Amino acid sequence: xxxxxxxxxxxxxxxxxxxxxxxxxxxxxxxxxxxxxxxxxxxxxxxxxxxxxxxxxxxxxxxxxxxxxxxxxxxxxxxxxxxxxxxxxxxxxxxxxxxxxxxxxxxxxxxxxxxxxxxxxxxxxxxxxxxxxxxxxxxxxxxxxxxxxxxxxxxxxxxxxxxxxxxxxxxxxxxxxxxxxxxxxxxxxxxxxxxxxxxxxxxxxxxxxxxxxxxxxxxxxxxxxxxxxxxxxxxxxxxxxxxxxxxxxxxxxxxxxxxxxxxxxxxxxxxxxxxxxxxxx
Numbered sequence: 001x002x003x004x005x006x007x008x009x010x011x012x013x014x015x016x017x018x019x020x021x022x023x024x025x026x027x028x029x030x031x032x033x034x035x036x037x038x039x040x041x042x043x044x045x046x047x048x049x050x051x052x053x054x055x056x057x058x059x060x061x062x063x064x065x066x067x068x069x070x071x072x073x074x075x076x077x078x079x080x081x082x083x084x085x086x087x088x089x090x091x092x093x094x095x096x097x098x099x100x101x102x103x104x105x106x107x108x109x110x111x112x113x114x115x116x117x118x119x120x121x122x123x124x125x126x127x128x129x130x131x132x133x134x135x136x137x138x139x140x141x142x143x144x145x146x147x148x149x150x151x152x153x154x155x156x157x158x159x160x161x162x163x164x165x166x167x168x169x170x171x172x173x174x175x176x177x178x179x180x181x182x183x184x185x186x187x188x189x190x191x192x193x194x195x196x197x198x199x200x201x202x203x204x205x206x207x208x209x210x211x212x213x214x215x216x217x218x219x220x221x222x223x224x225x226x227x228x229x230x231x232x233x234x235x236x237x238x239x240x241x242x243x244x245x246x247x248x249x250x251x252x253x254x255x256x257x258x259x260x261x262x263x264x265x266x267x268x269x270x271x272x273x274x275x276x277x278x279x280x281x
Contacts, residue, residue, distance in 0.1 A: 032065075032097070035121045040100035042114055044088035048080030051277040052124030054115060055087035058133030058157065060169070060232075061177040064089040064096035068132075072156070072256045073266050075130050083273065086122055088114070094180045102181075102188050107200035108210050112141045119149070126278035130154040130269065133233065141210040143221050150221060152276035154269055157228030157256075160208050160237030161201075168231045173197045208241060216244040224272045226251040226265060 032043050045065055055075045057068035068076065068087045076085045089096025091114055103110040115138065119127050126149050131139045136158025142150050162168060178193035200209070207213060225242040227250070229235035235253070242248045249272060255265040 052127035056131035056135035
């Protein structure tokens with residue numbers, strides 16, 4: 001049970017809000033960068049040059065650069081020779097350094113605000129995106145919010161709603177993220193965390209949380225889906241999205257085990273990104 005419990009805790013998720021205000025930027029002495037927008041402060045890294053590629057780490061609401069660099073493969077490392085890769089700590093992720101208000105009523109959109117603001121900051125009007133785990137719903141929300149900006153997307157081991165385990169994502173967030181956040185932040189209570197997680201998952205308890213099946217069925221953006229099958233990453237939902245999306249591709253499955261398969265999967269991702277990169281970065 002221990003590995004399953006770790007998987008459940010790792011996929012807990014939550015979000016926070018972005019205020020509309022002029023952006024201020026600073027350089028971290030350790031090499032990371034920050035940008036600020038109102039009360040939101042996001043730590044990010046970028047590497048390489050060329051068409052822009054937004055990289056979203058897994059780990060639920062603890063999505064951070066550390067997990068991006070230690071995942072099945074590190075997109076910043078794999079693709080920065082050809083693309084301008086940018087990744088960030090999710091706002092209020094415990095392992096990260098990004099901070100901001102907890103927007104209880106906009107749990108998904110507040111993070112999408114941050115991601116779009118980050119791409120504005122690096123000057124990328126059009127970009128591609130790769131996301132692990134919670135990055136799946138974030139990507140669908142980006143495709144809904146900015147369909148003219150996101151030109152291609154890779155969804156790796158995406159989370160989704162599993163009806164036989166309907167609270168797996170809520171439980172992970174409430175156990176593996178919320179209590180530590182409350183200890184750090186006197187302005188956030190567990191009641192706020194519970195309401196936030198409820199708005200994020202319970203009130204959207206279907207499919208991929210951020211969009212419905214009709215949206216996926218009509219989405220004209222090329223997507224590459226790389227299924228997984230643990231409690232928080234249901235294979236059935238990933239494949240249903242792949243079957244619905246008119247411009248979808250699917251990786252081999254399983255693609256992470258044995259580990260010798262991972263380089264093959266990375267080559268497919270690289271070929272997909274090359275084929276669908278924007279004409280201008």
